Amino acid sequence: xxxxxxxxxxxxxxxxxxxxxxxxxxxxxxxxxxxxxxxxxxxxxxxxxxxxxxxxxxxxxxxxxxxxxxxxxxxxxxxxxxxxxxxxxxxxxxxxxxxxxxxxxxxxxxxxxxxxxxxxxxxxxxxxxxxxxxxxxxxxxxxxxxxxxxxxxxxxxxxxxxxxxxxxxxxxxxxxxxxxxxxxxxxxxxxxxxxxxxxxxxxxxxxxxxxxxxxxxxxxxxxxxxxxxxxxxxxxxxxxxxxxxxxxxxxxxxxxxxxxxxxxxxxxxxxxxxxxxxxxxxxxxxxxxxxxxxxxxxxxxxxxxxxxxxxxxxxxxxxxxxx
Amino acid sequence: xxxxxxxxxxxxxxxxxxxxxxxxxxxxxxxxxxxxxxxxxxxxxxxxxxxxxxxxxxxxxxxxxxxxxxxxxxxxxxxxxxxxxxxxxxxxxxxxxxxxxxxxxxxxxxxxxxxxxxxxxxxxxxxxxxxxxxxxxxxxxxxxxxxxxxxxxxxxxxxxxxxxxxxxxxxxxxxxxxxxxxxxxxxxxxxxxxxxxxxxxxxxxxxxxxxxxxxxxxxxxxxxxxxxxxxxxxxxxxxxxxxxxx
Numbered sequence: 071x072x073x074x075x076x077x078x079x080x081x082x083x084x085x086x087x088x089x090x091x092x093x094x095x096x097x098x099x100x101x102x103x104x105x106x107x108x109x110x111x112x113x114x115x116x117x118x119x120x121x122x123x124x125x126x127x128x129x130x131x132x133x134x135x136x137x138x139x140x141x142x143x144x145x146x147x148x149x150x151x152x153x154x155x156x157x158x159x160x161x162x163x164x165x166x167x168x169x170x171x172x173x174x175x176x177x178x179x180x181x182x183x184x185x186x187x188x189x190x191x192x193x194x195x196x197x198x199x200x201x202x203x204x205x206x207x208x209x210x211x212x213x214x215x216x217x218x219x220x221x222x223x224x225x226x227x228x229x230x231x232x233x234x235x236x237x238x239x240x241x242x243x244x245x246x247x248x249x250x251x252x253x254x255x256x257x258x259x260x261x262x263x264x265x266x267x268x269x270x271x272x273x274x275x276x277x278x279x280x281x282x283x284x285x286x287x288x289x290x291x292x293x294x295x296x297x298x299x300x301x302x303x304x305x306x307x308x309x310x311x312x313x314x315x316x317x318x319x320x321x322x323x324x325x326x327x328x329x330x331x332x333x334x335x336x337x338x339x340x341x342x343x344x345x346x347x348x349x350x351x352x353x354x355x356x357x358x359x360x361x362x363x364x365x366x367x368x369x370x371x372x373x374x375x376x377x378x379x380x381x382x383x384x385x386x387x388x389x390x391x392x393x
Numbered sequence: 394x395x396x397x398x399x400x401x402x403x404x405x406x407x408x409x410x411x412x413x414x415x416x417x418x419x420x421x422x423x424x425x426x427x428x429x430x431x432x433x434x435x436x437x438x439x440x441x442x443x444x445x446x447x448x449x450x451x452x453x454x455x456x457x458x459x460x461x462x463x464x465x466x467x468x469x470x471x472x473x474x475x476x477x478x479x480x481x482x483x484x485x486x487x488x489x490x491x492x493x494x495x496x497x498x499x500x501x502x503x504x505x506x507x508x509x510x511x512x513x514x515x516x517x518x519x520x521x522x523x524x525x526x527x528x529x530x531x532x533x534x535x536x537x538x539x540x541x542x543x544x545x546x547x548x549x550x551x552x553x554x555x556x557x558x559x560x561x562x563x564x565x566x567x568x569x570x571x572x573x574x575x576x577x578x579x580x581x582x583x584x585x586x587x588x589x590x591x592x593x594x595x596x597x598x599x600x601x602x603x604x605x606x607x608x609x610x611x612x613x614x615x616x617x618x619x620x621x622x623x624x625x626x627x628x629x630x631x632x633x634x635x636x637x638x639x
Contacts, residue, residue, distance in 0.1 A: 080551070080552055080553070085552055087552070140556070142530065142531075142532075142558075143521060143524075143531050143533060144524070144530055144531060147525065166517075167552055168533070168534060168550055168551050168552055169551075169552075171509075171517050171521075171533055171534065172521060172531065172533035172534070173521070174518070174521070175486065175490075175516075175517070175518035175519070175520070175521030175522045175525070176521040176522065176524060176525040176531060177525075178486075178487060178518065178521075178522060178602070179487060179490060179521070179522040179525035179526050180525050182487070182600065182602065183602065184485075184487065184602030184603040185486065185487070185516075185518055185602070185603070186603065187486075187515070187516050187517055187518055188515060188517075198606070200606055202609075203515070204515060205513065205514050205515055205608070206404070206410045206512070206513055206515075207512045207515060208611075209410040209610075209611075210410045210412070210608055210609065210610050210611070211608065211609040211610075211611065212514070212605050212607070212608050212609075213605070213606045213607045213608075213609070214603050214604070214605055214606065215603065215604050215605075215606050216602065216603050217601070217602060217603060217604055218600070218602040218603075254530040254560060254561070255530050255531075255532055255558050255559070255560045256558060256559045256560070257556055257557070257558045258546070258557040258558055258559055259556070259557050260551060260554060260555070260556040260557070261554050261555050261556075261557075262551075262553050262554030262555075268552050268553035270552075271552070271553075274638070274639070298639065309570075316536070316570045316571050317550065317555075319570065322406050322512055323406070323430050323431070323434075323512070323570070324570065330638040331632065331636070331638040331639065341406070341407055342406045342407070345406075348611065351636075351638065352632070352636045352638045354628065354632070355617070365617050366614070366617070367614055368614070368617040369614070369615075369617060369618065369636065370617065370618050370619075370620060370628060370631060370632070370636075371617045371618070371619050371620070372619070372620050372621075372622050372625070372628065373619065373622060374622030375622075378622070379622050379625060382625045383625040383628065383629070386625045386626045386628075386629045387629055387639070390629045390633065390639075
C-alpha cells in the first residue's frame with residue numbers, strides 16, 4: 071500500500087506546488103510505514119525527475135508521452151487510476167493547485183476515495199484519518215476524517231516550506247493505456263505570463279487597493295514587487311473597476327494566497343479581503359487611515375501616504391538587497 | 394438545449410464565523426444566507442445568457458433541507474426555469490455529487506455548470522465528481538464559455554496563465570470570475586419565481602467518504618507593530634531580522 075503523488079509539470083519543469091505535495095506525500099508514507107511514488111506525465115528531463123528524490127520520493131513512474139504534456143483532467147484521472155492499481159496505493163496526494171483541483175475530485179469519484187481538498191496538516195491517525203483544511207474561505211479550519219478505505223489529499227500550496235534532502239528516486243518508465251479517444255478537451259492555446267511569479271506560488275506578494283486612486287499609479291506596486299521579487303495582487307474593487315486583471319484579485323471570491331510576506335498598500339481590509347490573505351505568515355499594511363481594519367490583522371503597519379511611503383520603502387529594499 | 398446549474402446555499406461573505414455544539418456545528422445564529430457567489434454570479438448568469446442568446450431551458454439543483462428554498466427561489470427569480478431540491482443534508486462532496494449525477498443522468502443535460510468552489514466548505518470537488526459519475530468531460534475553473542453549435546470554446550486558469558480549449562457538448566464546467574457579470578433579480582422575476590416549479594426529490598442511496606470531526610477558529614494575531622512613516626528602513630530591518638521573510 072504505497073502513497074502516490076501526482077507531481078505535475080509545466081513546460082518540462084515540476085511545479086513548486088507539486089514538490090510540496092511530493093514532500094508531504096513522503097511524510098505520509100513514513101507515517102504509514104510505506105514508500106512514496108511520484109507520477110510524472112509528459113516530456114520531462116532526467117535531471118528534473120531526479121529532484122523528486124530530494125523531496126522523499128523513492129520511485130518515479132514517468133509516462134514520457136508527449137500527449138500527456140498538457141492533458142485534460144479526465145485523461146490524468148485515467149492514468150492515475152492505473153498507477154494506483156499498479157502500485158497498490160492506498161493514499162493519493164495532489165497539490166491543491168489548478169490541475170489538482172481539476173483531477174483530485176474526478177479520481178476521488180472514480181476510486182470512491184474520500185478527498186480532503188486544500189490540506190494544511192499531515193493526517194492525524196490517532197483516531198481515524200483526520201486532516202485539517204481551511205473552510206469559510208480561510209476564516210476557520212475543519213478537521214475532516216476520511217472514512218473510505220482509499221484516501222486522497224490535496225495539499226494547499228505555500229503551506230509547507232520545501233526542505234530538500236539528499237534522497238534519490240529510481241525512475242521507471244510507465245506506459246498507461248491511453249487512446250486518442252480519451253482526449254475530449256482539446257487545448258487550442260495556452261498563454262502564460264512568463265518571467266512573472268505565479269500569484270498562488272509566490273513567497274512574497276505586494277497588493278494594491280483603491281487607495282492607489284487609479285491604474286496609472288500601479289508602478290508604485292510593481293516597483294516594490296520587483297525589488298522584493300514578489301508577485302503583484304489587488305483587492306476586489308480594483309479588479310472590478312478594471313484597473314487590474316481578474317487573475318490578480320485576492321480575497322474571498324478571488325484567490326487565496328499564503329505567502330511568507332503579504333504587503334497591502336491602500337487596502338482597508340474588508341472581511342472578504344482578509345479571508346483571502348490571513349494564511350500569510352507576515353502581513354505588512356500601509357494605509358493613510360489609522361482606523362483601517364486591516365491593521366488589526368497585520369504584523370507590521372505604517373500609517374502614511376502610499377505615494378510617499380512606498381517609493382521610499384522600495385529604495386530601502388533595493389539598498390538592503392544590494393548589500 | 395438543456396442546462397443544469399448546481400446551486401449551494403452559503404453564509405453571506407460578511408458573515409461572522411462561529412461554531413456551536415463543542416465546535417462541531419456551524420452557528421447559524423444571525424447569519425444571512427446567499428447563493429454561493431460562484432454559483433450565482435458566474436454559473437447561473439452565464440446559463441441565463443446562453444438561454445437569452447441561443448435558447449435553452451435552465452434547470453437548477455441543490456442538495457439540502459427546506460431551509461435552502463429561499464436561496465433557490467432567488468435563483469428562479471434571476472431567470473432559472475425549474476428547480477430541483479434533493480432533500481438531504483450533507484457536507485460530503487461525494488454524497489452531494491452522487492445526488493446531482495443521478496438527477497443529471499435521468500434528465501440528460503447539454504451543459505452542467507457549477508461554481509469553482511463554495512465559500513463555506515471550499516471543497517471545489519462537485520464539478521469533477523459529477524463529470525466522473527456521469528462520464529462527461531470536465532473543464533475546471535473556466536473564466537469564459539462560448540458556444541458554436543455543439544462545440545464550446547473555453548478559457549480556463551492554469552498555473553501562471555490561461556489556456557483556451559475546445560470541447561464538444563455535453564460537458565461539465567466549473568465557473569469563476571470572468572464568465573459573466575452579476576445580476577440583480579427584477580420585480581417581474583421575483584413574482585414569476587413564486588409560481589415556477591420547485592420539485593423536492595428524495596436522495597438516492599450514496600456513500601459519504603468524509604466527515605467533519607470539528608471546527609477551529611484561527612489564533613488571534615499577537616498585535617500589530619507600528620513603524621513610523623519616515624523610517625521605512627526600520628521596517629526592512631524588522632522584516633529581515635525579526636520576521637525573517639526577506
